[in-house]
Amino acid sequence: MKLYWAPKTRSMRLVWMMEELGQPYERVKIDIGDEASKANPAFRTASPMGKVPALEDGAVRVWDSGAICAYLADQYPAKELAPPVGDPQRAEYLMWLMYTNSVIEPAMAEKFANLKPNPSAYGWGSWEQMLLVLRKGVEKGPWVLGQRFTAADVLLGMSCIYMRQFKLLGVEPILDAYAARCMERPALQRAMAIEAAG
Numbered sequence: 557m558k559l560y561w562a563p564k565t566r567s568m569r570l571v572w573m574m575e576e577l578g579q580p581y582e583r584v585k586i587d588i589g590d591e592a593s594k595a596n597p598a599f600r601t602a603s604p605m606g607k608v609p610a611l612e613d614g615a616v617r618v619w620d621s622g623a624i625c626a627y628l629a630d631q632y633p634a635k636e637l638a639p640p641v642g643d644p645q646r647a648e649y650l651m652w653l654m655y656t657n658s659v660i661e662p663a664m665a666e667k668f669a670n671l672k673p674n675p676s677a678y679g680w681g682s683w684e685q686m687l688l689v690l691r692k693g694v695e696k697g698p699w700v701l702g703q704r705f706t707a708a709d710v711l712l713g714m715s716c717i718y719m720r721q722f723k724l725l726g727v728e729p730i731l732d733a734y735a736a737r738c739m740e741r742p743a744l745q746r747a748m749a750i751e752a753a754g
């Protein structure tokens with residue numbers, strides 16, 4: 557497998573995911589500030605928008621951190637990073653797997669842009685609604701599905717870590733405790749070392 561990535565980007569989700577999977581893979585660094593680097597044809601086949609992360613796996617080309625996490629978790633069922641089809645927790649897993657890219661990220665954009673909240677019209681609800689639902693989801697723990705750590709935690713955990721780093725959060729003991737549990741995972745620690753090494 558080949559992962560197109562760049563440090564300090566959403567690629568971190570996939571570096572963590574790869575470390576959880578423990579499968580051999582190659583990282584190909586893309587300089588997202590450099591059009592020539594982004595023009596790499598193999599990269600653009602995997603990522604038509606020129607965004608990282610993107611993945612090559614045999615004949616498969618896939619981009620978007622949520623889609624890649626979903627793909628990998630299903631592709632390597634032995635790693636138990638997704639409840640399989642037919643499992644009673646599958647639907648809840650899918651809902652949380654989508655939550656980062658379909659709710660948290662647009663809500664973060666609302667916050668950054670200081671948009672007037674319009675929760676019944678905006679698909680992500682609002683920044684406040686997003687936090688309320690996320691807190692309820694991770695409160696009991698240790699993971700969003702309870703005892704089972706899944707790819708959904710990779711996406712949600714990175715979101716909690718980044719929202720804190722971006723100084724978007726006030727006092728958030730539940731989200732901070734969840735992020736701290738994520739930070740204890742050896743796979744995330746390895747991913748952070750990889751990112752720090754650039």
Ligand SMILES: N[C@@H](CCC(=O)N[C@@H](CS)C(=O)NCC(=O)O)C(=O)O
Binds near residue numbers: 564608657
């Ligand atoms: N929905 C995508 C967003 C990816 C994305 O926007 N990546 C940014 C870096 S964090 C990027 O590659 N930007 C470069 C560009 O758009 O030119 C995902 O979650 O993977």
